Amino acid sequence: MKAYLDILNNCLNNGTISDNRTGIKTLRIPWGATFEHDMSDGFPLVTTKKMGLKNIATELEFFIHGITDKKWLTDRKCHIWDEWSNPTKWQPKYEQTVKSNPNMTDDEKTELKNKLMSDERDLGPIYGWQWRHFGGKYFWNPVAPQKNFEPQYPGIDQLANAINTIKKDPNNRRIIVNAWNPVDQYQMALPPCHIMHQVLVHNNKLNLIWTQRSCDMFLGIPYNIASYALLLMLYAKEAGLQPGVLRGELHDVHIYENHINQAREQISRTPYKLPSVEIPDENWNGMLNWHANDGFKLKDYICHERLRGDVAR
Numbered sequence: 001m002k003a004y005l006d007i008l009n010n011c012l013n014n015g016t017i018s019d020n021r022t023g024i025k026t027l028r029i030p031w032g033a034t035f036e037h038d039m040s041d042g043f044p045l046v047t048t049k050k051m052g053l054k055n056i057a058t059e060l061e062f063f064i065h066g067i068t069d070k071k072w073l074t075d076r077k078c079h080i081w082d083e084w085s086n087p088t089k090w091q092p093k094y095e096q097t098v099k100s101n102p103n104m105t106d107d108e109k110t111e112l113k114n115k116l117m118s119d120e121r122d123l124g125p126i127y128g129w130q131w132r133h134f135g136g137k138y139f140w141n142p143v144a145p146q147k148n149f150e151p152q153y154p155g156i157d158q159l160a161n162a163i164n165t166i167k168k169d170p171n172n173r174r175i176i177v178n179a180w181n182p183v184d185q186y187q188m189a190l191p192p193c194h195i196m197h198q199v200l201v202h203n204n205k206l207n208l209i210w211t212q213r214s215c216d217m218f219l220g221i222p223y224n225i226a227s228y229a230l231l232l233m234l235y236a237k238e239a240g241l242q243p244g245v246l247r248g249e250l251h252d253v254h255i256y257e258n259h260i261n262q263a264r265e266q267i268s269r270t271p272y273k274l275p276s277v278e279i280p281d282e283n284w285n286g287m288l289n290w291h292a293n294d295g296f297k298l299k300d301y302i303c304h305e306r307l308r309g310d311v312a313r
Contacts, residue, residue, distance in 0.1 A: 005271065008218070008255070015253075020254075027257070043277040044225050045222075051223070053298050056223055063127045065132075066146060085119075087124070124189050130192070159288065162235075166199060171201065176196060193216075194210050197210040199235055204241055206236040214252050215251065217263070218256070218263045232244075237284070275299055
């Protein structure tokens, strides 16, 4: 997929070394780049390294249903969020333990922090909760993970509103779903990287533009591209429209130093023809009831071998 590889290559060749919160330096282009893909050219799942679409689809289902319980993901063998959790849950325990043990080394503190974050199930009001309950009152409900809001303050269901507007007023220029909520960020496992998306319908085709404030080009962006491509297809199926153009407004494009060799290997590989994805009619009960297990079929995916890299935390 040339559009992605061109951005990756530009970052390798023209990025400047920069510090950041993780402590791992990056090659960085802070003013970013634009990704664009016509869905008629195939499904944009990167072929220059092996990608697992099932994992991506599972997380997307998690978002669509507004769930914030990490256990829901791990029960489905999806471990994307294993290392994070709601800071209001783990930070007090961390601070109390460190205060009670003044001789703890930095390594011991890091080990404690990682364990507390890993053990806590609550991710806080992250992406999907904002999509389904923006402005609502967050309530951790481990028994019923899809009802993690105060019933009298459910917030705004942005996803349902977007679907209804697409169907009733497809020329509307306000079909926007926003995940960036400063009021709730103190509870979020991570502030959103992909902060909003907008749907625009034209000539019976549904187009989607997403905006991302921080772009890990080796690990994160291939994943985000596939996730928003699948979301575009779900919107289109729900509305009876054809998939159109997927566009990403990518801010702060960067490659972590410990991913540089893998990124160079990736751009040296010749891409294969893109696969296709079908969202079958069987078991379809609307976008808001979509399930990753039986909700898509990936066809003709040929790819190079996997390239691994550690997540910068």
